[in-house]
Amino acid sequence: PPERPADLPSGPAPGPATVVPDDTACLRRLERLGVKAEPVAPLSDGLCGAMKPLRVTELPDGVALAPAATLTCTAAEALARWSTEVRVIGERTLGKAPQTFRIGGSYECRGQNHDPSAKLSEHAYANGIDVMGFTLDGRSPIAVGASREGTPEAAFEAAVRGRACGFFRTVLGPGSDPAHANHLHLDERERPAGHRLCQ
Template sequence: MPGTIVGRVLAALVGATLVACTASAQSPAAPPPLSRVPADQVPLPPPRPEERREPPAENSTSKDSTSKDSASKDPAAKDTPAKDTPAAPVPEPAPLPPERPAGLPSGPAPTPAAIVPDDTACLRRLERLGVKAEPVAPLADGMCGAARPLRVTELPDGVPLAPAATLTCVAAEALGRWSTEVRVIAERTLSKAPQKVQIGGSYECRGQNHDPAAKLSEHAYANGVDVMGFVFEGRAPVTVGATREGTPEAAFEAAVRARACSFFRTVLGPGSDAAHANHLHLDERERTAGHRLCQ
């Protein structure tokens, strides 16, 4: 009896395993049908190459001949050939790069502007001082020039420059501030306020003392001005270098010259050298350690 029971149990177990094996054996058999599905899709690719041939023909033909169907094919046709055939898309993107760099070269031009000092604050001070000046075109002549020159026509208190001077804002401001001191000195020593300031020169591309071999003058940077004299109403003008010692005019000339050293880094005049015998040369040349040349 027990043998038969064990035999039945074994038979049941064997049957279960067989079922499991057959079930597992059937599952691997499932993939084959999947491979059959793509096989049906295989024939689809062929039609694509035909579409590729159509777009070039459409592009070459006029837009009037394109129908709604062809229009709908255009986007798809352009995308598919770009991926499949690199030959067609290559020529199109190629011309684009050269056009962009062509526009870029014009951009570098502003870089010089970065060198230009921001004289916005200086221009505001000029306005508050009462200096009349207007920006003029940048000056550039070899090593000479000024990025933001001004045409200065009038100093504080309505004192005109004769003629107008082309100066940097820094030099114009110094001239304006100095002129207010000149007015005070004139009223004290001559009992008259200047009505006009005579200018011998401002911007000029030249070496110091008109020597071509010499270092460039500050005039070459619109950073210097030559004052020849002062015109008064009701009395003779005071000409620099032409005053007689011991006279009010000589005292006036000496005082304004000395006062100029407070506003300009360089002050030269009669006695400095032969080149400055008849005018006051005033400039804003920068020197090491802030040294000034006041002679």
Template structure:
């Protein structure tokens, strides 16, 4: 086909040259006539539309080659599938390390409570004996978190001062009460000219919360570590009842003085004016606090 077209073009050009004559042998641009141009240098005409189709133009215009998804979604899915094939598999997580073995010397039982901790009362008991405190050991106390491992039943203080009724206390609390009683005797002689014959006890060991509140923190009474003194009995005169003395009287002066001195022997001292729960007695206990802090109100 291309050869036939070229032949026709050359024949037409030669014929035109013979008709036009010498005047047409030169072009306006000064170029030699086409009849003198070698045949292999003559430009070819544009190809026909069907000949423009190459190996890549086998599908109608606007369509993607067969076998591929022409939509953007399809392209995204194809890319995602290829990426998934190329991506390495996720590593399997390592199992969590096991905790270290429990040391053999660590006790496995429940946490000790005040009722199960056994103090060494040997030295304390010797001091009680020298003070003249009358006390005898009783069976260990245990009631849930309440209790005491080595409680004492204290019946009398130095100089024969009786506890009415007897108090159940730890040795530490009994010693503090005995030492304070010697100061009470001196103050009573100075302000009342009489010495006490008995301490009226309102309570000692009792498994309860502070201020008898079931939802409150356990009181020191729950550990036999506290005692309530309601008043003082004398021979030959009326007793002095805590919270019932009138201001300006010797009895009021005695009560105030013994209360102040109690702070030198007990870590907690509460009484009238502290709160409503302590309006009629002196609460004395040996609760330990950080840095030796004491509560005296």
């Protein structure tokens, strides 16, 4: 075969885990939004990882994450902006704004739907988060997928899920497939032509 041209880089192309983003403007926006987040050490596990992850503990208006989430700045900003809409929808449909988002997972080096043979999940790049439910003062916690149809809780869940599609590139939840029956999976996976997956 012909020799490799000298001007072409050798070795594998950098993946999401090795590209170093400039998060300066994003971090300033998080600060203005009132998000509590601190930088953590770069994550690297084979093809998984993130160069500038954040440990996010609190969203705007004092909304807590339980437990804290490890996310890229882009994903953290999407979560923060969505959370302000969640609070408004909570006030309108339930008479109360959620005080805590119950988190099922953020960064984790794994394939999609926990399938080791599948392509890597956005969780593997700290670019996705699973929201299991919400807690509100003076009300029973709301678990995703557990509310009876026709109840205010079901209306709240449907509305916040719909609004998530305006902030995240991927939104999956109950009814999408069995793997997402009990949580909302939200991520910032980039697709050609800005395509979004909202199911």
